[in-house]
Amino acid sequence: MKLKLIRTAIIIALFPLASHAAEMTTEKAVDALNLNELALTYSQEKIVKATGISDAKQADALLIDMGVITAKDLDQKRSLSSKLSAFVIDQNDQSERYIGNVSDTNLVERVVKTWNDSRVIEDNKTLHLLNSFIDNGYTTGYNVIDTQDDSNFNPDLMIRYGHNNIQHAVQLLYLMKSESFNPKVQLTPKSSAFLYLPEWGEPNYPVMTLESGKMVSVVKEYNLDFEFQTAERKKSFMDLINQYAKKDSAEEKGLIFESWWQPFYRSYTEMADYKVLTENRVVMGDYQADLMSLPEKAEKQEEQVRSMADSYDVVPTKVWVNPSFYRYMLGEFK
Incomplete structure (x- = not known):
């Protein structure tokens, strides 16, 4: 129960205006992880190298390089949103201890x-x-x-x-x-x-x-x-x-x-x-x-x-x- 309350508080803090149906995008994930500056360092060449897609975004490439998602995930909005949300919540939950x-x-x-x-x-x-x-x-x-x-x-x-x-x-x-x-x-x-x-x-x-x-x-x-x-x-x-x-x-x-x-x-x-x-x-x-x-x-x-x-x-x-x-x-x- 204690851990669930912690995770709920993290969700509210990160996404105060979001409803349960709100979509988590790569840009929102990068923002929630405080990685905006890092994403901006991605050149077009580096974006294509990471994603294999010419019109992909800097946030897409960064999260692929981090191992959070794959290029195939970009075409699956619902599963992409779920995967990104889980990662963001997990990364911002500092109550865990592990080796x-x-x-x-x-x-x-x-x-x-x-x-x-x-x-x-x-x-x-x-x-x-x-x-x-x-x-x-x-x-x-x-x-x-x-x-x-x-x-x-x-x-x-x-x-x-x-x-x-x-x-x-x-x-x-x-x-x-x-x-x-x-x-x-x-x-x-x-x-x-x-x-x-x-x-x-x-x-x-x-x-x-x-x-x-x-x-x-x-x-x-x-x-x-x-x-x-x-x-x-x-x-x-x-x-x-x-x-x-x-x-x-x-x-x-x-x-x-x-x-x-x-x-x-x-x-x-x-x-x-x-x-x-x-x-x-x-x-x-x-x-x-x-x-x-x-x-x-x-x-x-x-x-x-x-x-x-x-x-x-x-x-x-x-x-x-x-x-x-x-x-x-x-x-x-x-």
Whole structure:
């Protein structure tokens, strides 16, 4: 809702006299982007070189050179207007944070550096509160992010993908590039805590024992936020994961590194073939803890968390998750 209000404000600010039917032209787009002076540097020769059209405009050529449109778009007024409007709004929306696009040559370098520079949460007061939720049986785990790293992507076009191995992220990004996906990307480091069961044997990562005797492990993981260029590309993400990043048999080949039986990705808008869960968010200053719950258990969990975190905001948020993760929430292995 917050992001939609920001985008609405941008539209009103940029086009105060425009109606919903108003046409966005290349000249209006160049003006809204404050690129008029740059457009005026385009000679007739440069215009023809960019557009292949003798009577094209300076604004046409500039936006083609920027990669916003193609020469073929100039003949399609309705789709041209839609494409230009989307680009202008996106460029003037400064609320987003992201590392780059999948097509960027050095995107992986930036992603790995962000991961290497991050660490698990070290705020003892916050950890004590969150671990008390596990200690009291309100949840079996939580994720914590610093909201200053949040992407603020358009929820209509965003998928949030979670994992714990950075080489998996590297291979996923290169896979997406090879399959012609080119979304915006933000890597948000997160601390993930989960109840560790004694029957699992000796842990190979840090485990702390709570007052009740329950054991909890807090490990470093990440969210990869993707903002796709179209709703259709967002929809096709599930097919990509099912084919290349979801394990269906122990010896399965042709999957990227460390593929899970039950990958975890979610949308904050309704998606066909996805399942509904509730994400109870506990907002503590710049920290946000996410507790996933089945819808029928979410209200009780919210009340329990509020009883122990009455000085913080608890925000129940509806999410749509991939079917295999939903099965995980039901206690299934695959």
